[in-house]
Amino acid sequence: MKPFLQGENLSKRWGELLLFENISFTVFEGQKVALIAKNGTGKSTLLDLLAGKESPDEGTITLTNDVRIGYFEQIPALNPNHTVIEEIFETDNEKINAIKAFELALAKNNQEEIAAISSKLDELGAWSIEVEIKQILTQLKVNFLEQKVSQLSGGQKKRLALAKVLINQPDLLILDEPTNHLDLEMIEWLEAYLEKTKSTLLMVTHDRYFLDRVCNEIIEMEDNQIYRYQGNYSYFLEKREERVQMQQATVAKAKNLLRTEIEWMRRMPQARSHKAKYRINAFYDLQDKASHNFRDNKVEMNVQSARLGKKIVELEHVSKSFPGVKLIEDFTYKFQRFEKVGIIGNNGTGKSTFLNLLTQTLTPDTGTIDIGPTIKFGYYRQDGIDFDPKEKVIEAVQKIAEFIHFEDGTKMSATQMLTRFLFPPETQYNYIEKLSGGEQRRLYLCTVLMQNPNFLILDEPTNDLDIITLNVLEDYLKAFAGCVVVVSHDRFFMDKIVDHLFVFEGEGTVSDFPGNYTIYRNKVEEDQEREQAKAKAQNQAQEKVQAKVKTEEKGQGKRKLTFNEKREFEQLEKDIPALEQQKEELEEAMNSGSLPHDELYEKSLELDKIKTLLDEKEMRWLELSELV
Incomplete structure (x- = not known):
C-alpha cells in the first residue's frame, strides 16, 4: 500500500x-x-x-x-x-x-x-x-x-x-x-x-x-x-482487552520479580561491584515496568440521587407554537419512576422547546405541566458551558457546593467528586482555560450532578466526550435512581440507555415509541418496505384485473362475481372498517401517555398485525371490486 x-x-x-x-x-x-x-x-x-x-x-x-x-x-x-x-x-x-x-x-x-x-x-x-x-x-x-x-x-x-x-x-x-x-x-x-x-x-x-x-x-x-x-x-474492543490483560500480566510478573530484587538490593550492598552493575540497571528498569498502571482511569459517577416521590411530572393537553411554527400539539404524558426516555426528531421539530417546557423555562400556550414536590431537575444543556476561563477547576465546583449531602446522611466533598471525574488533586487547581473541549464538558457534567438531581435532562451530552467517559456515563445512567430524558444523535448511547422514545414528527405531532433507536429505525424501514410492497401489489392487482376484464370482454363479456366471491366481498366491506377502527383505537391508546411500557410494547405488536391484515384485505377488496 x-x-x-x-x-x-x-x-x-x-x-x-x-x-x-x-x-x-x-x-x-x-x-x-x-x-x-x-x-x-x-x-x-x-x-x-x-x-x-x-x-x-x-x-x-x-x-x-x-x-x-x-x-x-x-x-x-x-x-x-x-x-x-x-x-x-x-x-x-x-x-x-x-x-x-x-x-x-x-x-x-x-x-x-x-x-x-x-x-x-x-x-x-x-x-x-x-x-x-x-x-x-x-x-x-x-x-x-x-x-x-x-x-x-x-x-x-x-x-x-x-x-x-x-x-x-x-x-x-x-x-x-x-x-x-x-x-x-x-x-x-x-x-x-x-x-x-x-x-x-x-x-x-x-x-x-x-x-x-x-x-x-x-x-x-x-x-x-x-x-x-x-x-x-x-x-x-476485543483486541484492546487482550492487550490490557497481557500488559497487566506482565506488570504482575514484574512486581513479583521486583520483590526478589528489592531484597537483593537491600541485603547485599557489598555485592555492588562493577560486575553487579548490570543487575542494578536491570533493577531500575524492572521498577519502572512494575510501577506502570494499565488500568483505565474510569470516571466513577456512582452519585446517589435525591429521593423521588410518587408524583413525577404530568403533562396534560400541552401545546406550544411560535409564529408560523407548530411544535407541540395536545401532548399528554405522565412520567413514571425511574423511566428513561430518548427524544428524536429533525432539527426544528420542538425537541429543545419540550425540554424547556419540562423545566418551566417556557410556559405552554395551552395545557398544564404539574411537577411533583420532590422533583429536583439536573439540566445538562448543549450550550450550557459557561465557565470563567481564569477560574480554577476546584472553584467551579465549590461555587455550587463544598459538599453533596445524600439521603442516607453521607456526604462527598468537591475534591472527592472531581477526583471521581478524572480530575486528580494536582489538576484541580489548574485554570479552566487549560482544559480541552471534552474535559470542559466532563467538568460541566460534574457540576450538574453535583446538584444531586433526581430528574436528569440531557441535551446532547455526548458531544466531545471520549469513548471511555461515554461508557462510564452510560453505566451511571443505567443505574441512576431517578428519571432521565435525553436528546442525543449518538445512536449507540441511545440504544444502551433509553426504554422508549418520544418521536417529534413535525407539525406538532409527538408519538411515544416503545423501544430504543435501532428498534425504531428497523420499524420505520419495515413500514416503508410494507408500503412499497403494498403499492406494488395494488398496481399488479389492478393490471391483472384489467387484463382479465379485457380478455373477457373480447370473449363472452365481463365475468361476474361467483356466489362465494360475492359473500367474501360483502364480508370484506364489514371487516375493513372494523380493522380501521381497531387500528385507530390502538394508535390513540399508544399516544395517550398513560400505558405502562410492557403494555405499550404489546399494543405495538398488535398494531403491526392489524396493519398487515388490513393491507391484505384492502388488496383483495380492490381485486374483487373490479368485478362488481
Whole structure:
C-alpha cells in the first residue's frame, strides 16, 4: 500500500502541558482510520499538525506528493463575508469551478453561458460531480445559499464546512468529530457516504456505530504509545482487552520479580561491584515496568440521587407554537419512576422547546405541566458551558457546593467528586482555560450532578466526550435512581440507555415509541418496505384485473362475481372498517401517555398485525371490486 501521510517521533506541548511525545504512525492509501484517545491527550492538536495548521515541537510529518487534504475542524475556519454559495465554491478544483460558473449562469438564466459551460462540463466529465454536490447539499440541509456566513448559527456553519470538504473530493479526508451538530438522518447518510467514498479517511469520532461501520483500522493513542488495530470498533474492543490483560500480566510478573530484587538490593550492598552493575540497571528498569498502571482511569459517577416521590411530572393537553411554527400539539404524558426516555426528531421539530417546557423555562400556550414536590431537575444543556476561563477547576465546583449531602446522611466533598471525574488533586487547581473541549464538558457534567438531581435532562451530552467517559456515563445512567430524558444523535448511547422514545414528527405531532433507536429505525424501514410492497401489489392487482376484464370482454363479456366471491366481498366491506377502527383505537391508546411500557410494547405488536391484515384485505377488496 502507498503511504499517504506519515508522522515520525512527533511531540507537542501546550505551555507546561505535555500532550504527546515521540509518537509515530502512517496512514496508507485507501485506509479508513479512526484515532481514539482520552480527552486532553491532544487528538485535535494532532490532526492540526497532520493537516499543516500547526507545527510539531519535534518530529517530522511527510505528505506524499500531490495528495490533496480536506480538513474538517471542530471550529470551522470560514470567511464571514462570503455568501454560503461563495464559500462552498472557494476552491482550486477545475471541475468544481466549472460547476460554480454553471450554477451562476443558471441563476442569471444566461442561455449563451449555460451552453458554453455545458460543453466545458462535458469535456471535463464533471456532470456526475454536479449531481453529487447537489446530493451533499441536500442531505446536509445546506439550503441557505444566498445567506452570509456571518449570519449562520453554529450548527449551520458546521454543516457548511463539512459540505465544503466533501464537495472538494480530496484524496485524504481528515475529520474531527464530523457527527456533532448533525441530526440522526444526516449521520446515517454521512455514514453511508464515507463507506462508499474512495478517499482515504482519518477521523476522530465518539460515534461507535460510525466507527464500527466505516473504519477498517483504529489507532489508539495511550501513554505516549501508538497501538494499531486492523479492524473496526468491535474488533478494537476485543483486541484492546487482550492487550490490557497481557500488559497487566506482565506488570504482575514484574512486581513479583521486583520483590526478589528489592531484597537483593537491600541485603547485599557489598555485592555492588562493577560486575553487579548490570543487575542494578536491570533493577531500575524492572521498577519502572512494575510501577506502570494499565488500568483505565474510569470516571466513577456512582452519585446517589435525591429521593423521588410518587408524583413525577404530568403533562396534560400541552401545546406550544411560535409564529408560523407548530411544535407541540395536545401532548399528554405522565412520567413514571425511574423511566428513561430518548427524544428524536429533525432539527426544528420542538425537541429543545419540550425540554424547556419540562423545566418551566417556557410556559405552554395551552395545557398544564404539574411537577411533583420532590422533583429536583439536573439540566445538562448543549450550550450550557459557561465557565470563567481564569477560574480554577476546584472553584467551579465549590461555587455550587463544598459538599453533596445524600439521603442516607453521607456526604462527598468537591475534591472527592472531581477526583471521581478524572480530575486528580494536582489538576484541580489548574485554570479552566487549560482544559480541552471534552474535559470542559466532563467538568460541566460534574457540576450538574453535583446538584444531586433526581430528574436528569440531557441535551446532547455526548458531544466531545471520549469513548471511555461515554461508557462510564452510560453505566451511571443505567443505574441512576431517578428519571432521565435525553436528546442525543449518538445512536449507540441511545440504544444502551433509553426504554422508549418520544418521536417529534413535525407539525406538532409527538408519538411515544416503545423501544430504543435501532428498534425504531428497523420499524420505520419495515413500514416503508410494507408500503412499497403494498403499492406494488395494488398496481399488479389492478393490471391483472384489467387484463382479465379485457380478455373477457373480447370473449363472452365481463365475468361476474361467483356466489362465494360475492359473500367474501360483502364480508370484506364489514371487516375493513372494523380493522380501521381497531387500528385507530390502538394508535390513540399508544399516544395517550398513560400505558405502562410492557403494555405499550404489546399494543405495538398488535398494531403491526392489524396493519398487515388490513393491507391484505384492502388488496383483495380492490381485486374483487373490479368485478362488481
